[in-house]
Amino acid sequence: MAAVIPHALAVVLVLVAVLLAVLMSLNREVRVPAGGHLPVLRATTGRRLWSRLAGLVVGIAASWLALTWDGLGRGAMLAAPVLGIGLLMGTLAGELAVPRPHGPIRGASLEIRRARDYLPRFSAPLAAALSLVAVVLLSVTSATASADDLGRSGRVLAMSSPDGAVRSATGPWPGWFYAWPMLAVLAVAFLLSALVTHRVVQRGRPGLDPAARAVDDAQRAHSARVVTAAYGLCVALPLTGVAVVAAGALFRQSDLAGWAAPGAFALLGVALLAAGSAVWYLAELLSRPRIRAS
Template sequence: MHDTGTNTSTRTRARTHTHVTPPLPPVVPPETAARARVDLYARWSGLAAGAAAAWAVATRDDGLGIGILYAIPAFGLCAVAGVLLGDALTPPPRGPVRSAGLTPRRARDYVPPRTTRLLAAQALALITLLVAAAAMAAPDDQGRAGRSLSATCQGMTETVGPWPGLFYGAPVLASLAIGTAACAWSLRRIARRPSEEQPRRDRALAITAAWGLLISTPLLGTTTFATGALLGLDCMGASGAAWFLIPVALSAASTMTWSLTTIVSPRAGRR
């Protein structure tokens, strides 16, 4: 025998089931979409110009290792320039005049706090590493200062290179100073000019990512070259210092990946 009551109830529930249509995504105004495209194209242009500049510098290497290390700050500066260009070419949204509070807006209110603290720590680590490397550097066999590392172990003197002394570190420090000043100025401009809150935070995030690329890229290169030089020495203490730099290099690689992802795809970097 069939339970007709159960079948009838099942058919009734099937007939009364309604399909819920998911809500449609919000419609983006054409003007807003155009501004976003201009900004994104400028960022991509900066990355492309940075890659071209880095390749041009790297291929001019004369055997001193200058090419690859000088290519790193060249790429970072071009990436920062692309983000700043996108911000400059994107006008604030036009609309009715709105009232605002009397509390002045500050740039630090719009940057991601945890990421900014991490970048500040990495910037300090980069400066500390370059200063320490400059203090430990020695001339190479051609007398060029700040290019090699020399150590005496068990009565024998070893010299290895390339070493990130001032011969390599000076352009990195110069690009970091220039890029940091430009990013700070841009963040201040973003905080003070008229705009909606979310676009202001998105643009501040892009500037933060550009600064992160300017820091993490040379930090990764510097730690990599320094680790290779230290592992080339037979001194046990030098090898220990090299292993200490590996977590710094991994942290820089992670930050560089996030920075690139945020610049290329703004939504991916939101916290």
């Protein structure tokens, strides 16, 4: 019964994310000027979509390999970030597939485009905050971790009673044994996200008429939202697991330290925030803007 609860909770969270994505899609409408022939924009939209789906398939395969890589929990921790990296790679491939302006007469727009013009105002700062929380939490758990009975450093939390008469070690504890692979994968995801965002901002426009420019801006904003959501999932999902595991270890050690139980409840709050963020980012990935001529 206990093994069924996490799966049922995951299904509920996914259903909530799908419902939220539907509501977001209904309210996310982009108005563009009427007129203008946009065949290039329609073609590039299809290329981006297929590239993202290909990246998602690669990410799913890689996450399955990650799950089978380690039986001590590291594989499960890395499955979501690996999946997000696959989606980011697909997004980058889609942006690189956007053709350069061509034809006998070509033009260039004199404008300065910045990443903050396209990154979502809520999701991007939230991803930055979650990244900071993850780094701080893993640093603290690594500093307080001990080796397990087989000598693997950073796997358990060892504590002693105030008088030193009782000593107990419990695990798993997200120490350096778990922290270094997670931090390494998150660093790769962050660098890849920055690269994709740079490409989204700096690539040339496929058309310069008002309708083409408006649709192109909407596509750039959607790509930036996909990048932010993919990176946000890379951070939020493993952070949820790390916080829950650490809270469980602190609860088991609460008899030896008075601060353990309050610390565990604080970690459960972090887990709740990270899980809610994961639902939001999944909804961001599933939602799409509707482009209509004004």
